[in-house]
Amino acid sequence: MRKSHATTVICFFEGMRKTYFLYGLGLGLLLIVLKLIEYQFLVRMHIFEIYGGLIAVLFMGIGIWAGLKFTHKAPAPIIVQVPPAFDENKIKELGISKRELEVLELITQGLTNQEIADKLFVSLNTVKTHSARLFEKLDVNSRTKAINRAKELGILRVN
Amino acid sequence: MRKSHATTVICFFEGMRKTYFLYGLGLGLLLIVLKLIEYQFLVRMHIFEIYGGLIAVLFMGIGIWAGLKFTHKAPAPIIVQVPPAFDENKIKELGISKRELEVLELITQGLTNQEIADKLFVSLNTVKTHSARLFEKLDVNSRTKAINRAKELGILRVN
DNA sequence: CGAACGGTCATACTTTTGGGTGATTTTTCA
DNA sequence: TGAAAAATCACCCAAAAGTATGACCGTTCG
Numbered sequence: 086m087r088k089s090h091a092t093t094v095i096c097f098f099e100g101m102r103k104t105y106f107l108y109g110l111g112l113g114l115l116l117i118v119l120k121l122i123e124y125q126f127l128v129r130m131h132i133f134e135i136y137g138g139l140i141a142v143l144f145m146g147i148g149i150w151a152g153l154k155f156t157h158k159a160p161a162p163i164i165v166q167v168p169p170a171f172d173e174n175k176i177k178e179l180g181i182s183k184r185e186l187e188v189l190e191l192i193t194q195g196l197t198n199q200e201i202a203d204k205l206f207v208s209l210n211t212v213k214t215h216s217a218r219l220f221e222k223l224d225v226n227s228r229t230k231a232i233n234r235a236k237e238l239g240i241l242r243v244n
Numbered sequence: 245m246r247k248s249h250a251t252t253v254i255c256f257f258e259g260m261r262k263t264y265f266l267y268g269l270g271l272g273l274l275l276i277v278l279k280l281i282e283y284q285f286l287v288r289m290h291i292f293e294i295y296g297g298l299i300a301v302l303f304m305g306i307g308i309w310a311g312l313k314f315t316h317k318a319p320a321p322i323i324v325q326v327p328p329a330f331d332e333n334k335i336k337e338l339g340i341s342k343r344e345l346e347v348l349e350l351i352t353q354g355l356t357n358q359e360i361a362d363k364l365f366v367s368l369n370t371v372k373t374h375s376a377r378l379f380e381k382l383d384v385n386s387r388t389k390a391i392n393r394a395k396e397l398g399i400l401r402v403n
Numbered sequence: 404c405g406a407a408c409g410g411t412c413a414t415a416c417t418t419t420t421g422g423g424t425g426a427t428t429t430t431t432c433a
Numbered sequence: 434t435g436a437a438a439a440a441t442c443a444c445c446c447a448a449a450a451g452t453a454t455g456a457c458c459g460t461t462c463g
Contacts, residue, residue, distance in 0.1 A: 149310055
């Protein structure tokens with residue numbers, strides 16, 4: 086949570102910088118163009134409409150872009166959590182490795198050791214080793230207890 | 245999904261109508277104001293900047309508003325559903341008896357057959373018989389698969 | 404009544420799982 | 434580069450789980 090907050094803030098300021106940059110750039114270009122044609126077509130009656138139209142289009146575009154930019158960052162914290170959230174810290178805390186976690190997830194899906202072995206392209210013995218270490222780390226002695234333990238701890242990606 | 249799509253489309257067009265309305269209104273007001281002061285201050289060099297600035301502010305405002313309007317509709321469908329509700333019909337449908345259901349629930353709690361036998365004051369063999377029939381009715385061949393199946397079907401009182 | 408169903412238990416057998424130990428290879432990281 | 438961690442595999446043994454079959458008892462219901 087801390088991490089994602091920090092990221093959000095950084096993006097916010099980056100967005101602001103880009104906004105100012107585009108704002109300045111657009112205005113600068115516009116002024117240059119206008120200075121070039123100002124004295125040549127000043128007498129024409131439609132210069133106001135052209136001028137206004139260009140500015141209108143440009144700034145409405147910037148406005149839409151800015152609006153999207155700011156609101157697409159904001160919705161992030163709104164995300165409501167479903168009770169058992171995926172907790173990556175617990176995994177490191179318990180020293181569970183990637184492979185062990187894979188095995189755990191397949192166990193919770195109801196697969197046998199042999200099915201897991203086939204799915205991971207390893208031998209049955211390897212799966213047994215992984216599950217044995219897993220059970221040790223989860224402090225359980227059977228796959229069904231491991232399933233409950235994993236749900237308690239919020240170790241599973243999918244529930 | 246269909247429903248929320250339709251809703252989004254409707255909102256989109258409503259937003260567009262409002263946008264056009266404001267666009268026209270703003271432009272109209274602007275022209276009136278400008279006509280009033282056009283001949284009085286035409287000679288002044290800063291008329292272009294004032295004109296452009298007004299239009300810029302107005303349309304950037306409209307742009308931001310439009311941007312917010314379109315993106316603030318999206319977050320609505322985030323509503324997450326709590327999947328499993330207790331379904332008594334499924335139990336009768338599958339012909340699962342009281343005792344079998346008890347065994348099923350204890351299995352999902354991670355108990356071994358022996359522990360279940362002790363808790364229900366019956367023999368280990370009886371538990372095996374119950375679980376065997378249970379697996380048949382659930383169309384599975386292991387307790388871990390039975391757990392998943394039971395959750396799918398919403399057969400469990402507590403989740 | 405008697406058939407059907409649910410609950411109980413048993414025996415025998417196979418498969419799966421879990422525990423223990425050791426070893427080799429690969430990856431990671433200080 | 435060199436040690437630690439992770440991943441892989443093997444073998445053995447015991448416990449647990451699962452399959453199959455048969456039997457007994459009590460309740461229920463047509």
